[in-house]
Amino acid sequence: MSKVHTTIALPTGQKITIPTGLFINNEFVPALGGETLETVNPSTEEVICSVSAAQAADIDRAVQAARTAFKTTWGKHCPGTERGKLMHKLADLMERDAQVLAELEAVDNGKPVKIARDFDIGDSVGCIRYYAGWADKNHGQTIETNDLQKLAYTKHEPIGVCGQIIPWNYPIQMWAWKVAPALACGCTIVMKPSELTPLSALKLCELIVEAGFPPGVLNCVPGYGAVAGHALTYHLDVDKVAFTGSTITGRKIMEAAAKSNLKKVTLELGGKSPNLIFESADLDQAANWCLLGITYNMGQDCTAGSRVYVQDTVYDKFIQLLVKKFEQVKVGNPYDEKTFNGPLVSKGQFEKVLGFIEEGKKAGAKVLTGGGREGTKGYFVKPTIFAGVHPEMRIVKEEIFGPVLAVAAFKTEAEAISLANATTYGLGAGLHSNDAKQCMRVSGALEAGTVWVNQYNLLNNNVPFGGYKQSGIGRELGQYALANYTNVKAVHFNYGEELEWPLV
Structure with missing residues (x-):
């Protein structure tokens, strides 16, 4: 095998040849100084191979x-x-x-x-x-x-x-x-x-x-x-x-x-995107979209709907639905066609997310489901819901980039909008309501480049994003x-x- 290609075995047993050199002028070449970096399989924590690491030259x-x-x-x-x-x-x-x-x-x-x-x-x-x-x-x-x-x-x-x-x-x-x-x-x-x-x-x-x-x-x-x-x-x-x-x-x-x-x-x-659930919403569908919003790609998503605000009149019912759906997410082997959440990408990201979870617990937030590692090997994290949060908690203010959701209640539309916009970010936002006038008012008031109404996290190649x-x-x-x-x-x-x- 050349210095710029290697063969790896996939978990299916198939062996494939992959390039490991820099790609310059339609050729794979080693770094001039011979520098390399290792890439790791996050499911097994084992090194896959080394690839050339570019330097200034x-x-x-x-x-x-x-x-x-x-x-x-x-x-x-x-x-x-x-x-x-x-x-x-x-x-x-x-x-x-x-x-x-x-x-x-x-x-x-x-x-x-x-x-x-x-x-x-x-x-x-x-x-x-x-x-x-x-x-x-x-x-x-x-x-x-x-x-x-x-x-x-x-x-x-x-x-x-x-x-x-x-x-x-x-x-x-x-x-x-x-x-x-x-x-x-x-x-x-x-x-x-x-x-x-x-x-x-x-x-x-x-x-x-x-x-x-x-x-x-x-x-x-x-x-x-x-x-x-x-x-x-x-x-x-x-x-x-x-x-x-x-x-x-x-x-x-x-x-x-x-x-x-x-x-x-x-x-x-980055983002710290809000997802608003109003009392007129189809709560079962809203729970599905909220689940997708924070667990898709293991929560490693810049638009992840990591802050959910629920109108107080339907808060208890919605939380019951949401917890049940979270507990049905299959976390495990990414080669299993039924798996929805694989591991986080790296040890550093894994430790960062677990650190946020522990800090949320210490700050007084209540874990409704999840709250820790899944298994003993690999960078797997259980989808986690925190309740009892307040705006100054780090799990509410900072981007976690993992399957960690903070949920709080609101009373009025004005309060929901204020909570949603209380962030330095403005990438995405969602709202769920069957009141068309409310959907128009709130989508116009949210300070975000993308606003989803009665859905979340779906993009189209012909629609701008930023x-x-x-x-x-x-x-x-x-x-x-x-x-x-x-x-x-x-x-x-x-x-x-x-x-x-x-x-x-």
């Missing part, structure tokens, strides 16, 4: 490859129709390999295979296809001016080389969200996946080659944020950075952009995301007016 290589491709074979040198064809081919290949990709995701991330295959990869394929359709349709405008001898028109031109930094909670889906609009617009990419979950991003690079993308259009450089991420965000030949992750890191990226070359930045950051307040800058998905990867050029064209000089 490797980032420079990748950026140079991306710049060369932008100037020669991509950007303005590849028609939108051709970009769209290549993207459709990539989507077809991802669909073909969905099972293998899902199993790799389960090993590296802990995500249940069924969820990864049917939702994450299915949605990612749809995302690639959606933006493939935009590749030749991202037009400017012809603008009338004030006479018959001039016109103005706008062009949407690709920004250039884009650094993209994705998190570990949705390795394939976040890859697609970042890559698809950038490729459609004609940008080239240097992608840094999380050091915790690099394997699926590297496997997807094999499909980039198979689909026929020119060398340098997409480069993938796993590495640590403090080294590879730092080098990418400060690089003077990177024109734009797109980041999904914590608000703390988002601030550092904005600082890097300002101190380097004022590169454009889009940020999708945050208010400290939850980010810019929007992903839908037509809105195209603006993240284009510059608008205005051209003033004189085809008849002659200038007499002097003017006065």
Whole structure:
């Protein structure tokens, strides 16, 4: 086996060869200094393999490859129709390999295979296809001016080389969200996946080659944020950075952009999202959506509905329903098709979530179900509900990123809105009511980039997604995301007016 590939055995017994080198200029190569990092199976706590870890010199290589491709074979040198064809081919290949990709995701991330295959990869394929359709349709405008001898028109031109930094909670889906609009617009990419979950991003690079993308259009450089991420965000030949992750890191990226070359930045950051249950709601359905809102992806979701506020007149009935449903969630082996919650992604995340649970107990919150580890091996956490909480508790104020829910009661609509908006975040929010007027009032009053009414946590590739307040800058998905990867050029064209000089 080469230094940039290895063979691993999946829990099904199947052996697959995966790339472990950096992907630069359509080739897998070791880091120049030979540095590596280990990736761990969160179900078994065992090392899967080592992959190359990019350093500053490797980032420079990748950026140079991306710049060369932008100037020669991509950007303005590849028609939108051709970009769209290549993207459709990539989507077809991802669909073909969905099972293998899902199993790799389960090993590296802990995500249940069924969820990864049917939702994450299915949605990612749809995302690639959606933006493939935009590749030749991202037009400017012809603008009338004030006479018959001039016109103005706008062009949407690709920004250039884009650094993209994705998190570990949705390795394939976040890859697609970042890559698809950038490729459609004609940008080239240097992608840094999380050091915790690099394997699926590297496997997807094999499909980039198979689909026929020119060398340098997409480069993938796993590495640590403090080294590879730092080098990418400060690089003077990177024109734009797109980041999904914590608000703390988002601030550092904005600082890097300002101190380097004022590169454009889009940020999708954290959340502490509220979910409001009004007395007119279908309580059984509301409980189902609340369950999905906090246990989907083991609660490792930036829009996780981690604060539930229930009108006092239906509080007791709703809590009984919710606890019963929580206790039916199957936690365990991600290769079991019936498993809904696998392990958390890493030992660090596991300890962080358990730490929040213990702090909630010490602060006086009451555990209604869950409240600790599931089993004795692997990073499994029982879905947990806390009641008896107040706004100043850390489990109410801070993003936990695990299957931990805080529930409280409210009396009036105004109080519910006030509680919901009492956060520095503003990524998502939900409300459940069968009063149409109330739904309109409350959805308008909630300070969040996405508001779900009588549902939760479901997104669409053609609908924009992003945050208010400290939850980010810019929007992903839908037509809105195209603006993240284009510059608008205005051209003033004189085809008849002659200038007499002097003017006065």
